[in-house]
Amino acid sequence: MKLETERKLTFALFLVIPVVSFSVFVIYPIIRSIWLSFHRWDGISPVMTYVGLRNYQRLFANTAFKIALTNNAKWLVFSLLLPPALGLLLALLIDNKLKGERLFQTIYFLPYTITPVAVAAVWRWLYEPRNGLINQLLTRIGLGHLARPWIGNVSIATYAVMAASLWWTTGFSLVLYLSGLRNIPPELLEAADIDGANFLQKFRRVIIPQLLPSTIVVLAMSAVDALRVFDIIYALTRGGPGYATEVLATLMFDFSFNRFDMGLGSAVAVVLLVLSAIIILPYIYHTSKGLEGIRN
Amino acid sequence: MTRAKRKYIFIYAALIFFAAVFLVPIGVMISTSMKSPPELVNVLALPKGFYRENHRAAFEIIGRGMLNSLLITLPAVFISSFVGALGAYPLSQFRFKGDQLVYMFLLAGLFVPFQIVLIPLFQIMRELRLYDSIPGLWLVHTVYGIPICTFYLRNFFATIPKSLLEASLIDGCSIAGYFFRILLPLSKPGFAALIILQARAIWNDLLFGLTLTRSATTRPVTVELSAFVGMTDVQYGHLMAASLWSILPTTIIFLVFQKHFIRGLLGGSIKS
Numbered sequence: 318m319k320l321e322t323e324r325k326l327t328f329a330l331f332l333v334i335p336v337v338s339f340s341v342f343v344i345y346p347i348i349r350s351i352w353l354s355f356h357r358w359d360g361i362s363p364v365m366t367y368v369g370l371r372n373y374q375r376l377f378a379n380t381a382f383k384i385a386l387t388n389n390a391k392w393l394v395f396s397l398l399l400p401p402a403l404g405l406l407l408a409l410l411i412d413n414k415l416k417g418e419r420l421f422q423t424i425y426f427l428p429y430t431i432t433p434v435a436v437a438a439v440w441r442w443l444y445e446p447r448n449g450l451i452n453q454l455l456t457r458i459g460l461g462h463l464a465r466p467w468i469g470n471v472s473i474a475t476y477a478v479m480a481a482s483l484w485w486t487t488g489f490s491l492v493l494y495l496s497g498l499r500n501i502p503p504e505l506l507e508a509a510d511i512d513g514a515n516f517l518q519k520f521r522r523v524i525i526p527q528l529l530p531s532t533i534v535v536l537a538m539s540a541v542d543a544l545r546v547f548d549i550i551y552a553l554t555r556g557g558p559g560y561a562t563e564v565l566a567t568l569m570f571d572f573s574f575n576r577f578d579m580g581l582g583s584a585v586a587v588v589l590l591v592l593s594a595i596i597i598l599p600y601i602y603h604t605s606k607g608l609e610g611i612r613n
Numbered sequence: 614m615t616r617a618k619r620k621y622i623f624i625y626a627a628l629i630f631f632a633a634v635f636l637v638p639i640g641v642m643i644s645t646s647m648k649s650p651p652e653l654v655n656v657l658a659l660p661k662g663f664y665r666e667n668h669r670a671a672f673e674i675i676g677r678g679m680l681n682s683l684l685i686t687l688p689a690v691f692i693s694s695f696v697g698a699l700g701a702y703p704l705s706q707f708r709f710k711g712d713q714l715v716y717m718f719l720l721a722g723l724f725v726p727f728q729i730v731l732i733p734l735f736q737i738m739r740e741l742r743l744y745d746s747i748p749g750l751w752l753v754h755t756v757y758g759i760p761i762c763t764f765y766l767r768n769f770f771a772t773i774p775k776s777l778l779e780a781s782l783i784d785g786c787s788i789a790g791y792f793f794r795i796l797l798p799l800s801k802p803g804f805a806a807l808i809i810l811q812a813r814a815i816w817n818d819l820l821f822g823l824t825l826t827r828s829a830t831t832r833p834v835t836v837e838l839s840a841f842v843g844m845t846d847v848q849y850g851h852l853m854a855a856s857l858w859s860i861l862p863t864t865i866i867f868l869v870f871q872k873h874f875i876r877g878l879l880g881g882s883i884k885s
Contacts, residue, residue, distance in 0.1 A: 324707075324788055325709065327787070327788040327789055328702075328703035328706075328707050328709065328788065329703075330789075331699045331700070331702050331703050331789075331792070332699070332700060332703055332704075332715065334696055334699055334700075335696055335697070335699055335700035335719075335759050335763060336700070336715065338696070338755070338756050338759070339718075339719065339722065339756060339759050339760075341737075342730075342734065342737065342752070342753070342756040342757075343722055343725070343730060343756060343757070343759075345733065345737075346729070346730035346731075346732075346733035346734050346737065347725070347729050347730060349732075349733035350729050350730065350731075350732060350733055353732060353733070360732070407631060410624055410627050410628050410631070411628070413621075413624055415621070415624065415625070415628075421628050421631075421632055423868070423871060424632045424635050424636060425631065425632070425635055426867075426871075426875070427635070427639070427864070427867065428635065428638070428639075430813055430860075430863045430864060430866075430867040430874070431817075431860045431863065431864065432816065432817035432819070432835050432838075432859060432860060432863070433817065433819065434817075434819055434835045434838045434839045434842065434859070435642075435838065435856040435859050435860045436638075437839070437842050438642075438838060438841070438842045438852050438853070438855070438856040439638045439639075439641065439642045439853065439856055440638065441842055441847070441852075442641065442642075442645065442849050442852065442853060443638060443641060445849070448653055448654050448655075448656055448849075449656065450637070450641055450656045450657070453655075453656050453657060454657075457657070484635065484638060489878070492875055492878055492879065493878075493879070496875075496879050541724050544726060545726035545727070545728070547728075547819075547820060548817075548819045548820065548835075551819065551823075551839065552819065552838075552839040552842050552843070553842070555843055565726075565728070566726065566728050569728040569731070570728070570731075570820075570823075570824075573731065573732055574731075574823075574824065579732050582732060583732060585728070586726070586728040586729040586731070586732075587729065589726045589728055589729065590725070590726060590728075590729045593724055593725070593726050597721075597724045601717065601720055601721060601724070604720070
């Protein structure tokens, strides 16, 4: 009995550093931000004024906020569709036991290792209106009328940032799908071959169902990343031109650290947190149920 | 031509096409970084030589940031992995009241949008006099690395047979002794993957660097580079040279340790 208590105590000691530091530097700031969202504060003065829901009222009446919310919705649709679809396509192409498949995997995955800031830098240059690669190519192949200032144009800037993001993030879906494909029991595919199934039939009946666990992970991560996307937008457009590429994360930063309106910034952060929770809680619940299985 | 052969030609063609598209931005980055200003008007042409001025200018802009990033990333990677191991050990070996709760709590941390902590974190760091300091960033990257490190290592530790713990305890090893003398050395492959994963995450961080540093002697390279990208009049030769240098460390690590990197990524993405 004494031994058992001693063990418990040792294990508790191991948990002290992670749990305490996480509580102080993560949990407490979250609660404090929620609290701040009900106050008016410039970030410097010792005075904070309680304003109730005023910050939220101001926020929901704010044009930039509406644009940011719409853009996050667009990012969500984009992230759930394009990187996973392209990642799956590339994984299917690679997974054919061909010579050089490692090399292709390396090439497709490489952008994912790069900092989003450098991604923004190179895409700013690719999008450069006069000498940038994209407009130059369009002109060369006789499509000069399609050339435009991609990130300088209000109606397409967000999609231009997404294209840069697609190049950057597809590698993540690719790697997850590739590992999923390699975990499909070969007997299943052989059995389908013996039954004379063509590729599309195999794809629908065997591959897609077998890839369900990978798909759940890919989609959950993509959804969260779509809500908290910040780096690439901040570095490429700073939310501009105007508010055209603004999302909640960049807006929060702008309100808080450029305009020192900490209450309004916190309100944006709270909205972001609530949206993330709505999307991710079912997934965490689903995962933690699976954990019991791993443990036992 | 047989069907199988046609299929392979088609697949290769598609693979090569996508590879070319994926390599274009990197290729443009490298070639532009070698070009002199007059050459920039023709992005499709190869560089005539190696225009050193770009790299000299790049170093002026991001050289110090590179050093700072190195000073931030190296210790932070090891501290965060170790702290993650501290949490992962009990969670992987032992059932106790509320273990699920602790675990869910940490897991939720994987998905928190960091915007929700920025303002109070900024205040806390100021009060602790860690604002605008490199140790401050070690602390922040360690704490915000706890979810992924704990999660990843818990899964890794769970693959080590529990009978080993029991046998060691019977042999008179203590709980802490097992952790330091047996579990940690046995987990080297796990740590290798995690350290690479964390190195990428910390080197590439922009948000914490942007909010928690101010002076040139602490700002990480991502912050310096993002200020440069944001300028209205940019010399693209300089910008591409700076970008190239900023991605060099992570790219080299990836190319050398690709297998570990991908294993880390797979272990760190939550599969049920």
